[in-house]
Amino acid sequence: MGRRISAYGLTFSLPMLIWQLLFFVFPLVFLIALSFWTVRNFRMQPDFDTVNWTTMYGRAIFWQAYGTTLALAAGAAVLTSLLAFPVAYAISFKLSDRARRWAIMLMVIPFFTSYLVRIYSWQVFLSDAGIINVMLGWIGLGPYGLLNTPGATLLGFVTLAFPLVVLLQLFSLIFIDRTLIEAAHNMRCGRLRTVFAVVIPSARVGLVIAALFAFILSFGDFVSPIYLGGGDPTTLSILITDTTKSGQQWPRAAVIALTMIVTLMAVAFLSIRFAYRGRK
């Protein structure tokens, strides 16, 4: 089919290319330049100074936030994957076609609800006089300080990533060759062993990519760490919003953003390599 360059072909391919170069690649590249600019008298000026990098990297709070963010995002990726897997497994192997269609449709609905509203809702559940503590009070327990804890932040991350992780896992499980599983059963391979020896290895790419998405979403989210985690300990995304919104220290925010991008690229590279390891 058409290989030569024609006005017709360019009409369709160029708009996306131009838009994403101008408004996606350019702004990100501009961040690199911005990180070397200086701020004098509350005004940014083009410059080539490494002061923003040395200032940010010299601060204990930055590295502490980095560690917290990394740990929380990794925790969310593992937790969400573990919680989602039985759901994806049951939907793909234990439900009728009709029930499976319904289950998938229901899992799509959260994408069309506001994440902010859901986070606010969790505040209502978790606060000191909130639903959970009132219920615990009925059986003589609590109240416990559930809000403003790392656990609450994780709850927000799971809320954010869970539907996507279930769907991604589901789509990798559905396409597993059923004859493989039957063969395993015929050879008297037990139920759990089949899951670990046949199902998980066959769906590995999808499972790893689902976990990677959970990591990316949690790593960049600032809503859950602020409104469920209470902003303490702080995360990189909170640092970015604070640094950007409270004044003209955008070059320092750019340093944080670039550090996050490099980290994400490294994590994505490593997990995709892990996902495809030993595959042709």
Next chain:
Amino acid sequence: MSTENPANRNPVVNGALKLYVVLAYLFVFAPILASFVFSFNADRFPSIPLGGFSTEWYRAVASDPLVWEGLRNTLLVGVVVSVISTVLGFGAAYTDYRYNFLGKQIYLALALLPPTIPVVIMGLAMLAFLSRVNLSGDALAVIIAHVVICSPFAMAVIRLRLSQMDPSLEPAAWNLGASEWAAMRHVVIPFCRPAILGALFVTMAVSFDEFAIAWFVSGLNETLPVKVLGFLQGQVSPRINAIGSFVFVTTMTLLILAQLLLGRPDATKKENAS
């Protein structure tokens, strides 16, 4: 597909799995349902037992001119974003479907990667760049930024539809004397119509809910989700439930209408999956 080896049927395990699935869905829908219930709850600090039935939060929201302005901004941005994103997405999907060229991988990466970049980073990059070219603090800035993250969704939805098109359909039209443009107009676009409509709705829904990038670049022209973020920071919180429930019902109505309008079951199914 649900034919299972009878040897693998253990009612206890299966029952436990299904119970777990139900619990998982409860977990997913608990915050959504709670916000719905509490939007009609009279108490200022929502908890149980429920206070009296009241529509005061809806009235408070409806009488707030800033909310109306936010809604107007959101709708304006959403409609423009969905049209531009769908046009760009269609072009990119068709390019991927029909052409092979050097650097296609890079092209596809550009067309699909933006949603994977954390929104705080996109927000900062957009703010810094757009204020440099004097575009920030404007609904236009939100539109530009939202098209970047929405067009990949449009592309994915339409690409899925194109992959169901018989590859010999277009050449057949050419052989019958149609120009490339005529084949596009009379063959490709009609075939993709359900996906194009789906892409319009999906991108609009994504734009409706996006608050972070909009918060960075919108300045004083806040969209509704940015307004909600403001309520979350302030102390007038139960209004969030009213806005959230209203937006949720509107979005779901749009989606259900889209499904009904599109009609054809095989087409609608595909869009759900995306």
